[in-house]
Amino acid sequence: MAYKRSPLMEERLAANRQRILQAARQLVAAGGLREAQISAVAAEAGLSTGAIYRYFPSKAELFVDVLNEAVRQEIEILDVILAGPGSAAEHLAQCVESFVSRALRGPNLAYAFIAEPAEPEVDAARIRCRMMFGDVFKRVLQDGIERGEFPPQNVDASAACIVGAYTEALVGPIAPATRSVRSQDRLIESVRDFCLRAVGATAVPPAKPPARPRRRARTA
């Protein structure tokens, strides 16, 4: 009588769930939330629309999950940077560079998740995520102020400004594929320098710490 899912089945279901999340994420990255209808997600994931509702109770909750997962990964990367060696200014520079360069590769994903509103539920999650990013920068700022690297300042405001600054710099001139890698690099540097000056960093750190090439090896 009582039922039990075989491990194989269990696995397949989990895989389906992942495929749905992945498909949703991909569609958002390609064309924003606007393009990510349930039917499209289903097609992309190789399932029927109805099946989606076996895994997620509503579109809103699906996208909240997508958002949370994406942001979790992003925050993790930033945390690794903070835990690493270097001055507060270097940490800040690395965080901004890292975030911006990744966002430039999937512009709509970053845009949708940071800026594009949707159902109130997703919106609420979006705001929480923005705050999470803000918190990371707040920690860098507090650290830098304690170390005497940065002058005292309203860390809440500065953190929000930093998030806003690089966000706008990304989505403003967003003619994505058109810009060359070279000019993207220049943009990243400009934004980084803006943020460093903004927090009152006394000495701008070296452009790129050449040691330990973290992940993405750009410009071959």
Next chain:
Amino acid sequence: MAYKRSPLMEERLAANRQRILQAARQLVAAGGLREAQISAVAAEAGLSTGAIYRYFPSKAELFVDVLNEAVRQEIEILDVILAGPGSAAEHLAQCVESFVSRALRGPNLAYAFIAEPAEPEVDAARIRCRMMFGDVFKRVLQDGIERGEFPPQNVDASAACIVGAYTEALVGPIAPATRSVRSQDRLIESVRDFCLRAVGATAVPPAKPPARPRRRARTA
């Protein structure tokens, strides 16, 4: 045979058009584009939904007009500041303060117009408007660099960052009515200082130019 509208009629029509624009603007300010349905606009303006379409061909065009008008006013204010006396740093400070303090009073209007996407048509207009704001700041930056007040920098990037910084600082901590005037003022100052440091302003200008109180006389 040929028809001519009496001046009185002409006037009434123009007034209606204005009332529609005003109603739309008000609704956006109150609850974002989400709340501003055609039927609501019509009700607010004291007309029927059908009548709206005698004045505007579509919802999208109506809101493009609303957006353009709002931004035109805003830019005008910034232009007056730029034309006035003072250093580039003072101009920048005044622009940021002016924009931010006005935005804090109608947070959703600022939000909707700077950040909230809608139909592609409105979206396009929104991006144009952002660029217009960016251009104002670009001019301040170029001026400041020429005068030797600011170090050389990527003015496009910096201008975008400034717009982004104060936008985020405004819409991020959007618990609008709750914050006291006092804390709002502190926020404005923090954001202003952030932007001044960010562009590398050598000397932070006096907190508030006491002479010639421009418009808004806050804190009585």
Next chain:
DNA sequence: TCAAAAAGTGAATCGTGCTTCACAAAACTT
């Protein structure tokens, strides 16, 4: 192998909100 349960399907349903339209009222012309 068969019956019960779960998973999957995709067309129909439903809600929302823009847009149209058949008609009414008002404004102009003669």
Next chain:
DNA sequence: AAGTTTTGTGAAGCACGATTCACTTTTTGA
């Protein structure tokens, strides 16, 4: 004042896309 045109009405039409549901297929337990 009668006829013509413009303006106004608001309910109906329509498009879009999330959600549901009657049904099929697959999996599981005996």
